[in-house]
Amino acid sequence: MLPMTEVDPRVTRTRNDVLNTTISVLIDEGWDAVTQPHIARVAGYSKATVYAHWPDRVGLLRDAFARYGDMPHHEPTGELRTDLIGELTSFRSAMIDHRLDRAMVVLAERASAVPEIVDIRDAFTRDGERPVRKILAAVADGAELEAAVRMLCGMVVHSVFMHGAAPSDAVITAAVDLTLQGLQRG
Amino acid sequence: MLPMTEVDPRVTRTRNDVLNTTISVLIDEGWDAVTQPHIARVAGYSKATVYAHWPDRVGLLRDAFARYGDMPHHEPTGELRTDLIGELTSFRSAMIDHRLDRAMVVLAERASAVPEIVDIRDAFTRDGERPVRKILAAVADGAELEAAVRMLCGMVVHSVFMHGAAPSDAVITAAVDLTLQGLQRG
Numbered sequence: 001m002l003p004m005t006e007v008d009p010r011v012t013r014t015r016n017d018v019l020n021t022t023i024s025v026l027i028d029e030g031w032d033a034v035t036q037p038h039i040a041r042v043a044g045y046s047k048a049t050v051y052a053h054w055p056d057r058v059g060l061l062r063d064a065f066a067r068y069g070d071m072p073h074h075e076p077t078g079e080l081r082t083d084l085i086g087e088l089t090s091f092r093s094a095m096i097d098h099r100l101d102r103a104m105v106v107l108a109e110r111a112s113a114v115p116e117i118v119d120i121r122d123a124f125t126r127d128g129e130r131p132v133r134k135i136l137a138a139v140a141d142g143a144e145l146e147a148a149v150r151m152l153c154g155m156v157v158h159s160v161f162m163h164g165a166a167p168s169d170a171v172i173t174a175a176v177d178l179t180l181q182g183l184q185r186g
Numbered sequence: 187m188l189p190m191t192e193v194d195p196r197v198t199r200t201r202n203d204v205l206n207t208t209i210s211v212l213i214d215e216g217w218d219a220v221t222q223p224h225i226a227r228v229a230g231y232s233k234a235t236v237y238a239h240w241p242d243r244v245g246l247l248r249d250a251f252a253r254y255g256d257m258p259h260h261e262p263t264g265e266l267r268t269d270l271i272g273e274l275t276s277f278r279s280a281m282i283d284h285r286l287d288r289a290m291v292v293l294a295e296r297a298s299a300v301p302e303i304v305d306i307r308d309a310f311t312r313d314g315e316r317p318v319r320k321i322l323a324a325v326a327d328g329a330e331l332e333a334a335v336r337m338l339c340g341m342v343v344h345s346v347f348m349h350g351a352a353p354s355d356a357v358i359t360a361a362v363d364l365t366l367q368g369l370q371r372g
Contacts (some may be wrong), residue, residue: 030299102298108347109295112288113216118350125348147341147360148352154340155333157348161294162311164304167336174333178368 001131015063018043018050022064027102031110035059062120065107068100069127080135080185084152084176087131092158092166101160129153139185148179201249204229204236208250214289220247233296237258248306255313266321266371270338270362273317277342278352287346294347316341324369334365356370 021043025033035057040050054060063071071094074086104124111121133149140148155175159167167175196344207229211219219242226236240246257280260272281287290310319335326334341361345353353361 056362104348105291105295105298109291111350112291112347121348121350128348142358142359143354144364147353147357147364150341150344150349150357151337151361151364154342154344155336156340158336158340158343160261161298161347162290162307162314162339163336164297164307167333168329170329171333171336174329175337178337179335179364180365180368181232181370182366182368184367 014045014049015053016067018045018060019067020065022060023067023103025062026061026106027099031106031145037059038099058120061117062123065103065120065124066127068094068098068124071098071100073131076131076135080139081176081180083135084132084179085173087135087177088152088156088172089169091128091153092172094104095156095160097164101166104157105161136179136183139183144183148183152176152179195270200218200231200235200282201239201294204231204239204246205250205253208246209253212247212250212292213285216309217292218279222246237273241246244302244306247303248309251306251310252313254284254289254310257284259288259317262317262321266325267362267366269321271359273321274338274358274362275355277314277339278358281342281346281352287352290343291347322369325369330369334369338362338365 018039022034022039025039025042031108036050036054037047040047043050050060054063072090074083074090076083077086095104106122107117107121111117129149132152133145136145136148136152152175155171156167159165159171204225208220208225211225211228222236222240223233225246226233229236236246240249258276259268260276262269263272281290293303293307293310297303315335318338322331322334322338338361340357341354341357345351345357
């Protein structure tokens with residue numbers, strides 16, 4: 001792919017329109033509705049345009065989920081507790097405001113059944129965990145770092161997937177405090 | 187429902203056969219394949235039998251997921267660390283050996299789209315979390331208890347749903363130790 005600066009802005013706009021539409025259709029109509037002809041119709045572009053950018057459907061889904069990597073994150077302050085609470089709160093907002101919860105559970109379900117979706121899920125998870133992992137890597141490593149990352153991200157994911165509601169401020173704060181106390185940083 | 191002792195054992199056997207088949211069909215063929223006629227055919231019973239027990243499809247799904255409540259759990263020893271590691275390891279085994287991972291992610295996905303499935307998911311989550319919650323309730327309460335339960339169960343759920351693999355022994359142990367140290371019980 002060319003560096004961003006060399007891409008015609010109209011092309012960038014078209015791509016972003018189509019990728020935003022892809023996520024909306026996925027959320028509203030489900031996985032099977034994400035086909036190039038249907039996305040083209042909903043986004044208001046020709047089928048030829050969509051097929052030119054994404055000859056295969058999996059590539060379209062991959063790029064659509066990759067856009068979540070650009071979502072707003074908490075601006076780090078260097079203070080562990082503040083940054084973890086801020087980042088988990090941003091993650092919770094993304095779930096609610098951008099309906100990331102629904103997109104994620106559809107992605108998880110599809111990846112558990114369709115091998116070609118596994119790479120999309122793994123990239124999404126890696127990008128999503130990166131800020132929390134970076135904050136915690138200052139004070140933990142190995143299995144302890146892995147456990148702390150999965151407990152904190154997992155607390156949010158589990159709440160949304162299995163309880164059907166994002167965690168409260170009190171539960172986010174308690175989770176961060178337990179983790180930092182556990183790491184002897186509380 | 188009648189107490190277990192008053193139910194004809196043939197009826198119990200039929201119910202269990204049909205419910206086991208329901209979960210297998212759900213895992214192998216997906217949510218839409220769970221219909222009374224299809225389940226009857228796969229389980230080797232008449233449609234009339236299946237409809238007599240479960241006039242509606244949601245009831246069939248509810249009873250099928252409720253059977254996971256009977257799954258083997260770790261036998262408590264009274265030692266916090268041992269019991270938490272044992273229970274999370276049992277949960278991991280259930281995910282792998284009984285393909286609970288696939289059934290859970292399908293349930294989570296459907297509950298995020300279909301309101302009448304929410305109660306099934308909530309009952310499933312409540313039953314699944316109960317042993318961990320009971321162990322931790324001896325040493326925590328309020329938001330701290332809620333955070334600890336969701337972090338430990340969430341660590342396993344997140345690993346399976348978003349990483350596509352159950353957590354290692356080292357990560358389970360580190361998660362339990364972090365939690366207990368956080369609760370000043372490590």
